[in-house]
Amino acid sequence: MELRYLCFGFQMQMKLTMYRYWAIAILGLVWAQDGKALFQANCASCHAINRRVVGPALKGVHERWGGDEAEMAKFIRNSQAYINGNFKNSAYAKKLYEEYNKAVMTAFTALSDAEIKSILDYIKSESQAAATAAAAPAGGSDGTAAAASPSAEADKTSPILWVLVISLGAVSIALLVTTMALSRVLRPETERASDQPALAKKVAQTLSSRKFLAFVALVGLVWLTNATVKKARSIGLHKGYKPIQPIAFSHKTHAGEYKIACQYCHIGVEKGKSATIPSTNICMNCHNYIQEGSKYGTKEIGKILASWKEGKPIEWVRIHNLPDYVYFSHAQHVKVGGIACQTCHGPVEEMEEVYQYSDLSMGWCINCHRQTKVDLTANPYYARLHEQLKEKEVTVERIGGLECSKCHY
């Protein structure tokens, strides 16, 4: 998952800044990888490097704080205590707090010193990159972006191949038709006249022959059976279900463009069974300040504000509906299993409107449990099991992942 995340981040990084000045960015990435991930997970929903989001742009923050990272760490851990306290930069922090409409920054008490350090390093390198990028003329080329992102290249190959195949096919058909037409034109008039009824007769004979009819019937039967079985198996499954939601909320904008981590809104995903639909107050963390969107203006965001004002919950339409007798736990899969959200939910960050990506059938669950490997050394919980099992590779199935009462009780 780590690797996948990095690749993804890598590619996005290219799009934003690297294609302008990629060499420095790569250098930054080499030693600020952790910082970047931490920044994305903890800071990116309110801060950007170059522009003001909910909080101030972080470019040049080191200069503003006199380069004192210890003071900055104190602020990050508990901004309120810092603002109200008597620290070195308390006056500046207070000014900033008032300037930003007294929006309280979340206290990140759980971040370790090393983690804060790597975030700050990342911000520093990004600030420098941005500064250099501004100084130098816009450089780089599309070619460099593609070369730096092998995964993007791999993704692009397949559609190109398809286009090639299709266009070649079309050309071949066109050529065939032309050849046939030409050969007909080139044949003598008489031949053409006598040829016609004989051909029609032959075709009619073939079509009415018992063998042919039996063949067609057989093919039809096979197709019908196949279609029926397929259709019957999908009864009750709603793959592709894309209901109209009360708010035209775009995951593409939030998760794709702004890269807000899934967990920022779906707070329960690592804790409980339900990933949870974000409560209005989570929306308001940002939309207190961002009250106008690029696509719908104030229309859609206004619905959030109305919900907040009136205290009425937003009635989202449930997309993923499991039967009542299935007890699926997000925490088990995301926190313990380390499964990426996209594995089951598809490329949500590219979805303008979310739809059901997987068919959520029991067969689908079982298949995954049969194939997915479990690393018994990763979690001390499995220590005893690891001792007892002799196999080198253990799947979810091997540790009881197919047993009924793991999901049905």
Added chain:
Amino acid sequence: MKEFSKDIPVEALFEEGLSANRRDFLKWCGITLSAAVLAACEKTPVKYALPYVKKPVEHIPSIADYYATTYFDGQIFQSVLAKVRDGRPIKIEGNPSFSPSEGGTHARGQASVLSLYDHTRLQKPQVDGKEVDWAVVGAALMDQLKAQDAQNKLIYLITAPIISPSLQALIKEWLAAFKNVRHIVYAPESYDALLTAHEVIFGVRVAPTYRFDKAQVIVGLNADFLGTWLDPTTFARQWSKNRQLYGDNTELSYHVQFESVPTITGLSADRRIALSPIEIERAVVNLYNRLAELAGQSPANNDRWDTPNGDIAHVAKRLWEARGKSIVVARSQVPAIQALIVGINLLLDSYGNTIFVQPGCRLRAEKDSDFEAFLDEAKAGRVGGVVFHQVNPAYDYPQSSAFTEALKAIPVSISITQYKDETAQLCKYVLAEDHYLESWGDAQPYDGLYTLQQPTIAKIFSTKSFAEILLAWLGRNESHLEYLKGFWEKNVYPAYQEALKSREGKKVQPFWPQVEETLPTDTAEVFWIRALERGVVDMSSLPAAQPKPNWNLAQWTALLPSPQEAPPLTVYIYEKVGIGDGRVAGNPWLQELPDPVSRVSWDNYAVVSPVYARQVGLQTNDIVKVSVGDFSVELPVYVLPGTDAKTIAIAMGYGRVAGGRAAIGAGKNVFGFCSKLPATGYRVCVAPNASVTKVNGTYELARIQQWETYVGREYIREASLAAYKKDKRAGNHEDPKLINLWWKEHQKPGHRWGMSIDLNLCIGCAACVVACVSENNIPVVGRDEVRRGRDMHWIRIDRYFTSQAGHTGKPEEFPPAPPEDFPRAFFQPMLCQHCDHAPCETVCPVLAIAHSSEGINQQVYNRCVGTRYCANNCPYKVRRFNWFDYTNAERWVFNPVDELGRMVLNPDVTVRARGVMEKCSFCTQRIQAGKLEAKKQGRPLRDGDIKTACQQACPTGAIVFGDLNDPESLVSKRTAEPRGYYALSELNVRPSIRYMVKIRNEELPQTHHV
């Protein structure tokens, strides 16, 4: 939805339909096909997901929160944790921070959550039966009371014992608003005699605090202290401390019970003697006399009576040998008898060692003569207003017509109640009271031991707590919370600081074992929050000395009943574990809960002994008319071994005509048998000189267990303590080498779940049964279905008697008649044994039962087609079949089938549909949750992380669940004990539940089972 409301007119269809021709047939086929197609075209319903607007910080949807709170219904006290899932309390657990009971629970505490979602509760205040707004019954009503007061009329407040210190203070304030006002405490099951005895002798009107954990010899006389008497959960916990035979310990306490009707306490005792209630009183006097002789003091009188076996002399000797380590308790409403019990305990040096007047127990405060005085005043027209709270004299006062008459003469009658019960129906003003899970409060069950009560859900109806009503009446403009918090800040917080200070340097010892760290006292706010979180504040102290007793034997001997032979028949009114005095009779879970001793649900009945039944030719289910004086009642007979032959015992709490959905129509009201002691007004529940006549017809009792004995099969094993001391496998035996049908053992890596049930600790209190019902969404099926043997409980507590009479084992002797001689009895919790070689699994044609690698027998509801082969093949009879749509169809009125009622369902357990088999799952949902928590925290699973619902509810710790693959787990250790055996081990089904041999601290007479 109604199931089978009408018969399907099959005959009519055939008469018309059979005359149809081919064309019609095809037409019908076509129509049917198109109808089917149309029906199948129905769109999947759109489901919505509504998030919070402002999510509470501490709550994450789908994760349960636990809030510490307090249950007190006026009788049973419990410090509890309410499990709240997404805003709905769904389960009650014991609060482990409450040191007297350490997390044990009572069946009634467990069931209390169901009443929260009861639509038959009062939903608004009423005046003359019409719903009104609260404003109407606020200050205006207070003005009416004041107007009565101004006319020099008396104002009465009649309540159950008030154990809330903040409420006591508020009541005091409210009383001060009147000139002529009285607050009296009333209880149908009265402890007045006990309180009076201590008041006269020690100068404090309290029930003493009993410490059964410090007693080596325990003698109970009709006091069912493990099931109903005073504070049964605490006593059960304490009792169990000296019943633990593990490892090298070979010492047991010695418990003797004299009783008229078998109770769970008597059946758990080492020696049990059946006596009529009159003989019990005589036994008390004789016990005193014998102990006084041993102590060289003068006896109460010259009576030297004893049972044929010399039990009283034997008990006196054992008690005397264990002076300072013994307890004698009795249920008697006669003050002189209770005084002699105090005298006995004084002779035995119990006060200050096993019984304490300081700190006292605050759970009882009733005074019977106060209520008599109220009736007299009311009849004389001197009472202007009366307020009832948590009392229902119209139902449970013996001369209820006298009460009804008296009430008519009172201009302003107010009842503060959750249900429109019998008394509320007679009152002009009925004020709808909160359920305890909806309101704030506090309690002081024992001196210096405080608990807090907090709301766990917003009020469902327009109801108010008693304190809120008083605040409104007093015109105080503050909320209940503000008042409570203020009270605690002023009183409890400084008192706690004082207590901590006095404990410094071990100057003063805390009275209760300290199970947790002391609370922080930095500020009042910090203290309040932490106290609320824990639910318990312990500032108890062990005083250096108990108050000096003022023991004057002559004062009491004058009041003693003269020694007499027991009359041939005495009616004895007793309490059942589930229903108690009837205040919780509206709860369907408690009605369906079979009485642990008789195993009958939904009714009360006349309990008679097999000897008496044979003499007069009675059988179970015969109807008899029992009469004493003017009062008579017709009841079905239940022939119960172990009942005294001169006693007819009938449970109180039945025959309600109002109040709660399940209360009405269950049994008969027998409070009429209770009577006042001449002159003093003490109410006694013993009516001598009863007559019994057989009435035509029978009434089928809803019995869950039909056999009384275990006919010698060895799923019950017992031994005496002496034998156990010689050989730890006494009463147990090696299983013979058995043939195995399965040639391959399945590997069970990781966890392997198992359970240990110690028959030595199981007292049959049935808290586990209700806990299981609550945890696993088990339906209530009602009396008729129980009669058909279709009860749905996943865990049942079988009760067996031994018999000396024996039978030959011939088929015509089955089922064997109830044994006549005195039996010993056993409680055996029976649930799915999760056999490794489960017979149910092999017979299922659709593989709806599968065995997990963790050793669980998994029932898959969605595969089950209802052949019921598995139930037929289960040797333990623990599988339950859904004969009907119990959870949806309106026919099952006692089930939570409406929208409000369904809120009690546990969302983590599937609600089963009609036609599928179900059974104990070892609380799979809890196993999964426990494992996930360990995985999330990245640590191995710890022993005790996962507790099944039955285990968690058990007050004695008889049930232990855990991982048998973990050699350090408690269940592994108990399984390895030499007392362990498997039920029906001769079948070689390899169960996962290991029982432990029952050891009695008594020589066991030879019994013949077969």
